[in-house]
Amino acid sequence: KNRKKVVKARIQPKLEEIIKGPSGFAAIISGNFVVIGDKVFGYVIDDISKNRVVLSLNGKKKILERK
Secondary structure, X not given: OOOOOOOOOOOOOOEEEEEEEXXXXXXXXXXXXXXXXXXXXXXXXXXXXXXXXXXXXXXXXXXEEOO
């Protein structure tokens, strides 16, 4: 049988805002309020700074930068 492998398209997180709070930074990614250690669309939030958020998934990093 000839079966095609179905690959699900992963939702790409979109950085909407970075917020500075009393205990560090938080972010809004695709409508989700997140802090370091949270998960969004399978990605783990590794770091949040003034202008960017670093995510990881299966050992690969993804950087979302403020526009």
